[in-house]
Amino acid sequence: MNPTRKRSSVRLRAPLPRPVGSLAAAGLAAALVAAGLTTPAVAAGAAGTVTVRLDPSYQQPPFQGWGTALGWFANVTGGWPDDRRDRLADDLYGADGLGFTVARYNIGGGDSPETAPYMRPGAAVPGYWNRPGAETPDWWDPAEPDHWNPDADANQRWWLGAAKARGADTFEAFSNPAPYFMTSSGRVSGAENGTQDNLRPDQYERFSAYLSGALQRVQDSTGVAFDSLSPVNEPNTDYWHAGGRQEGSHWDPSSQAHMISALRSALDEKAMSTPIAAMDETNPDVFRTDWEAYGPTVRDSVGRLNTHTYGTNGRTGVRDIAKGEATALWMSEVDVGGSVPQSFTDMSPAFDLAARVNDDIRELEPRAWVLWQAVEDYENMNPDHENSNWGLIQTDFTPEDAATEPLRKNKKYWAMANYSRFVRPGSRVINTDDPQTLAALCPGGQGTVVVHTNPTGEEREVTLDLTGFESVGSAPVERYTTDTAKNLQRESDVTTDGKLLKATVGAGSVTTFVLPGVGGVNTDATTAPTGAARQVVGDNSGMALAVAADGVKSRPVQRTSDAADTAQQWTFTKSSASDWGNTAAYRITNAKTGKALSVSGDTLTFATPGGSPQQQWIRSTTGDGHATLINSATGKLLDVTGVATDDGSPVGVYRPTTGANQSWTFRGTGR
Missing domain, CATH: 2.80.10.50 (Trefoil (Acidic Fibroblast Growth Factor, subunit A))
Structure with a gap:
């Protein structure tokens, strides 16, 4: 959830089939520009050259994948006609789309039926509780079957099945608030004061029973096995207020620790081994503050570390915490709206996204990278409202006719494809000495993918230094370009010259190179500090x-x-x-x-x-x-x-x- 908006074991998978450029989409983009409907912009810069050294002697663990939180857009579009929702699912999780393999499922809290609707479209995620009779103090009993609604949240659950059917194999459940009847304010949007906890002090065990029970019911109804459960979200912040337009809850660090321990006990009592992920903090610096306040027993109860990167300071500290704890780390939520008005042809938001991906993966070394909402509300993004570029696809969340509502892909979608279509689960990201270049060994170690961003206004000659590899081979190197006029378009192949690859990339572009013959480690050219003193x-x-x-x-x-x-x-x-x-x-x-x-x-x-x-x-x-x-x-x-x-x-x-x-x-x- 974006605070600046107040939001309003690894299984290996084979690489996806190589994509071809979308000429129709490129033609549409050109038509929009010609019609003056958008103003594509490219960052100013000088022509030049750059040499990038790839370092396979420093390899991150096997990557689990790319993905998105479901939440609001799934709560809306999961109930749309089959043609529309299937197309969206194909665009995100299909082999010819982004090929996402990670889905984060939002366990809703649920406001009282007597509370007038006040949240933004899609944000009122249904809870799994049921109130069969009159409301009395502490009426809800998790041991009573009729106090549960196992059929709740059908739209978001549809998305779980759709993602799984298209190859997703990594699922996390997360919570933003407790149900209204466990809160101090009586609302799931937060306490009256944003710096105060909203969960009542006597409700930790009941909320833990709610989360573990909801998780069981989602798994039973969908056949999806969850890899983790995250009980708090952006907790040590002042974002969440009663009457706000989205779910949320403040938790001070001691409350977070209490919740993690209570949830671990509840899961253990049900013989559920689901790991707890924590604490989905808004940025790495606040993550470190929270983590340092946890005691050893609480830390031992955390099976994976999650951070968001709405703020970017302190990434390497979280990276080193994860290594010191020998615990996997995710970048579990972020998106960027870009610095230009709503546009579907401007590359500037795509460069912002590419920079966030590159910096997050280089500095955090996460096992997965997950967007907030891959699908955003088009009406909320238009010039009459936020006038921004959140999401990869924009569609109206309150359409007159969902069956004909357009699904609008922006350039962020295609830049994301430059990464997600090629850096597949099981890949191992390797170091480069250029922050605009991400590189990864393909699953199995033979073959390498390189994604290079050129945000300047001139073409650039890129030299990839491959001397760190044991073998390079002579197979043609494929390349795919996204720019103002191209959407992941297949370009002419290039070839290596010894252990160098030289290629010219266009102005304002994101380019993926697929080097099928490049692999292994040249032990005479590693950056490992062994050998001489x-x-x-x-x-x-x-x-x-x-x-x-x-x-x-x-x-x-x-x-x-x-x-x-x-x-x-x-x-x-x-x-x-x-x-x-x-x-x-x-x-x-x-x-x-x-x-x-x-x-x-x-x-x-x-x-x-x-x-x-x-x-x-x-x-x-x-x-x-x-x-x-x-x-x-x-x-x-x-x-x-x-x-x-x-x-x-x-x-x-x-x-x-x-x-x-x-x-x-x-x-x-x-x-």
């Missing part, structure tokens, strides 16, 4: 990690950089030489003392080299030459204490903060 230089201070003598003991400090000083030289030994994953662990040994960096409790220390987790360090990097080092035993990061910049300042370990005092550059020493 290196300095570990702090990005905040410019000083090097060193061993300082302190009587008979040694301590870790930062020193003015001197590559010849053996006290500043470190050897990285990977625990498994063939592990190219983003959680590969290293032992870091000092050249002068022969001792390894280790952690004892919360203290950074040295120890005789061994294989204990206390001596294992995970390298996280976005491919820009900088890295954090996460201790495998504690989840804490190598950290210059107090953000100090003085020579001799102590170095220790601390929880992830995204501060430059936790960021390091590895430099050669000539040894």
Whole structure:
């Protein structure tokens, strides 16, 4: 849910058939431009060249897929005539559409039948409770069968079946509020004060029974098995107010923790092993604030970490939390409206979306990437209302005739296809040194997909440096372009020249390259910091990690950089030489003392080299030459204490903060 709008085990799948360009859609776009109905815009920029180095020696885990929350649009369109709803489902989940494989199902809370409707179209998601008689205090009893409505929410449940029938295999249920009769305000849109919790303090167990019971009933009626259940949404915010136009509820961090524990108990009592996802916070920085307030038992109850990226600061901190906890992470909700008025030919919103995808995946390293609403209300987006570009498809949520209501795809839809049609479940995203380029190994490791965005006003020569790969092959490289006039159009093939691929991409375009012969890791050209000794230089201070003598003991400090000083030289030994994953662990040994960096409790220390987790360090990097080092035993990061910049300042370990005092550059020493 967009706060700026106040919203108003992995199974591998084969790649989809290669798409062809949509000439009809491109013709329509050109006609709209000619008629003056839209004003396509391309970001200004100079012609140029860019060389992008692909790094298969740093691989994210197998990708679970792309998807969308269902919620409002499914609540509306799931009841439309078959022709219209099937076409929408094909557009999102079909093999000739976006090929989404993830669906997030919204378990509604439900306002009182006596409350006059006040929410935006589609936002009043039905609850699963039933009130068979007069309303009395605490009338609802989850043990009473007639207090449930197992047939509720038929429209959204239709979408679950439609997604599954088209190949979706990853499903999450999520909740925005509790039912009205469990809230302090009596409404599912929030408390009277947006900084106060709306769930009454005595309702945690009942709400947990409601969520677990609703989940059972959805699974029974649809045959969909849910991979996770998320009980709170954007909780530590002030967005949610009684009478607002959408469901929502504030939860302070202690309330979140209480809810997670109560839900885990309720699921366990029903012998339901469904993992809990948490906490679907609005942005990574607030996610970290919430997570740091959870105790160890609560953290252990969380089976997957979910963050939204409506704000973008702090992504790498959440990434490192996930690695330290050895828990999978999703980017579970976002969309962008763009900076231009509603348009179906302007590429600017597509560039905004591509940048969000690239940055999220590079900095968060998520297992899945999920949109908020892939289908938006056209009337709400038109110039008389928000005049914006939310959603990939826009259609009127209150049409005169749903059977003839147009389904309008914008350029964000086609840019999304540049990713989702090619980076398939089971793919492994790899690092690049260019933030406008995303690359991934195909499932099975043979073949690579590259998506490059050129938002400038001039064509660009792109060189892909493939020296990091073991093999390149000579098979033709396919390419597909989305720009003002093209919708994922197949262009002429290109060929590699040794371990380089050169191609010209058009102005204002998103281009996907499919390199079928490229795979493996060239062990002589990896970015893994193994081999010769290196300095570990702090990005905040410019000083090097060193061993300082302190009587008979040694301590870790930062020193003015001197590559010849053996006290500043470190050897990285990977625990498994063939592990190219983003959680590969290293032992870091000092050249002068022969001792390894280790952690004892919360203290950074040295120890005789061994294989204990206390001596294992995970390298996280976005491919820009900088890295954090996460201790495998504690989840804490190598950290210059107090953000100090003085020579001799102590170095220790601390929880992830995204501060430059936790960021390091590895430099050669000539040894």
